[in-house]
Amino acid sequence: MADRHLTIVGAGLAGALLATLLARRGWSVDVYEKRGDPRLKGYEGGRSINLALAERGRHALQLAGADEAVMTHAVMMRGRMVHFADGHTDLQRYGRDDSEVIWSVHRGELNITLLDIAEQAGARIHFHRGLERVDFDAEKATFLDPRDGREHEVTFKALVGADGAGSTLRRQMAACTELGERTDFLGHSYKELEIPPAADGGFRIEPNALHIWPRGRYMCIALPNDERTFTVTLFLPNESERPGDPSFENVRNGDEARVLFERDFADALPLIPQLEQDFERNPAGLLATLYLDRWHLDGRAVLVGDAAHAMVPFHGQGMNCAFEDCVALADHLERADGCADAFAAFQAERLPNARAIQAMALENYLEMRDRVDDDDYLLQRALERA
Ligand code: FAD
Incomplete structure (x- = not known):
């Protein structure tokens, strides 16, 4: 040219x-x-x-x-670490070994x-x-x-x-x-929260995984950062399909986010000490x-x-x-x-x-x-x- x-x-x-x-x-x-x-x-x-x-x-x-x-x-993220509602976890690898991984x-x-x-x-x-x-x-x-x-x-x-x-x-x-x-809007949005490093400076949960808390119509995920933190993303519908279902309509502030986490993401809650502040400070992103x-x-x-x-x-x-x-x-x-x-x-x-x-x-x-x-x-x- x-x-x-x-x-x-x-x-x-x-x-x-x-x-x-x-x-x-x-x-x-x-x-x-x-x-x-x-x-x-x-x-x-x-x-x-x-x-x-x-x-x-x-x-x-x-x-x-x-x-x-x-x-x-x-x-490195070897696979998905699934956090079940009863608190147990399961690592689902992306491939057969560490040659098939993704990176945060x-x-x-x-x-x-x-x-x-x-x-x-x-x-x-x-x-x-x-x-x-x-x-x-x-x-x-x-x-x-x-x-x-x-x-x-x-x-x-x-x-x-x-x-x-x-x-x-x-x-x-x-x-x-x-x-x-x-443009097709999904009808769901996201909020970012943070898991800080542990008291000894290390990661609080398994670092080499993409963590998922699947809960049917909504979920949380967490990706590791090299400074030993995790960025947690909470995905919720904008509006509840059925009365009482969690959505950004009824999870509007830090207190309501805590109630949701106590019920549905109980093992994640102690990992996010600034839950209320993160929730109120960070904007909800559209998808x-x-x-x-x-x-x-x-x-x-x-x-x-x-x-x-x-x-x-x-x-x-x-x-x-x-x-x-x-x-x-x-x-x-x-x-x-x-x-x-x-x-x-x-x-x-x-x-x-x-x-x-x-x-x-x-x-x-x-x-x-x-x-x-x-x-x-x-x-x-x-x-x-x-
Ligand atoms: P952008 O990253 O948006 O960059 C656009 C740039 O243009 C910005 O620097 C902006 O300031 C500048 N700009 C805007 N308007 C103007 C203007 N008028 N004049 C001059 N400059 C301007 N992708 C993945 O592959 N993996 C993931 O895990 C992943 N996770 C994601 C999680 C979330 C919550 C979201 C929202 C997205 C995620 N993505 C992921 C998608 C990824 O963020 C985008 O696809 C990527 O950022 C696209 O890059 P881009 O350069 O096209 O646009």
């Missing part, structure tokens, strides 16, 4: 990784990020604290030269590692630049500095939207072409699946990651899928004759894959909250392992 310059909107997980992959191949890359530099003032993510990293994601990190740095802080990584640390390697590869990252609007005909994008409200105009050849589920670039593209956008029929505006703009296909988190694949997008897009840009061909080939390859993962993520919510403690399911898993 003659003009090897790209402008990426969003320096989150996908934006920083894509910038690295392209810069390492000699592309000139500018990345514009709404937030400040997390290396200076700390990470202000506002989303899940840790993430399950799987083989698909690790492959992309290896190609970007980031795997080693990321894995130094990752905690800290979102903020991962983002910082990816920003570092993107800059080392030669990408230019501009912080405090939130995309406001795009004039696709004039090839001009306007970014706002949230600190002083000033606007900055930038000329571009092609834009990549890595600006997450609420993508501004997607909104701007939709004003020019029909993207076939649909939704975003479907688009079209991810690009000819050769002028394309969407990747959550901006193209946000999904519910129950398969732990949103980031992994976003990383696979970056590898595919970088490859198509390298091979194709112009951005329009590259973006079309990228969409043709990745859209069906994203749809499949979105469906699996929805199915896995039922499995995690309702089936992993089911006798038939346990028997089937035991037979598979035998």
Whole structure:
């Protein structure tokens, strides 16, 4: 391709990784990020604290030269540790041995590692630049500095939207072409809580597992962090289906959360000393699946990651899928004759894959909250392992 310059909107997980992959191949890359530099003032993510990293994601990190740095802080998860209502536990391995595992990584640390390697590869990252609007005909994008409200105009050849589920670039593209956008809200939301380290500085529960407390229509999960804490996520329906069923309608504050935990998550309760404070401080996050029929505006703009296909988190694949997008897009840009061909080939390859993962993520919510403690399911898993 003659003009090897790209402008990426969003320096989150996908934006920083894509910038690295392209810069390492000699592309000139500018990345514009709404937030400040997390290396200076700390990470202000506002989303899940840790993430399950799987083989698909690790492959992309290896190609970007980031795997080693990321894995130094990752905690191995061999399987699901199911916490039954009567208090007993059962480890259901993901594979036959430790060659088939997933890893818990800290979102903020991962983002910082990816920003570092993107800059080392030669990408230019501009912080405090939130995309406001795009004039696709004039090839001009306007970014706002949230600190002083000033606007900055930038000329571009092609834009990549890595600006997450609420993508501004997607909104701007939709004003020019029909993207076939649909968002399905799950009707369930989540709250994050924390299990701190034990008095001796170690982990309070088994570190090498993804813990699940399945309770039918709702559940808790906990992922380990390398500083010996666990991030607990409570998933509840927004409204009760039957009177008295727990939901965010009747679990509204710390006291009501304690009553729920005393009844349904009794073995988790003593592990979360700040339950009331965590519950009241942390916002409830909405969960939704975003479907688009079209991810690009000819050769002028394309969407990747959550901006193209946000999904519910129950398969732990949103980031992994976003990383696979970056590898595919970088490859198509390298091979194709112009951005329009590259973006079309990228969409043709990745859209069906994203749809499949979105469906699996929805199915896995039922499995995690309702089936992993089911006798038939346990028997089937035991037979598979035998
Ligand atoms: P984001 O991470 O959202 O990054 C978008 C970036 O764009 C941000 O830096 C943002 O500040 C910036 N931005 C936004 N608007 C603008 C603008 N107008 N201008 C400039 N910049 C802008 N995935 C997994 O693989 N494993 C998991 O275990 C997992 N667990 C999850 C748990 C929860 C509770 C949730 C909600 C999600 C989870 N995910 C998981 C999904 C994962 O978080 C996303 O798929 C991933 O963050 C997508 O990366 P992204 O770069 O596309 O978007």
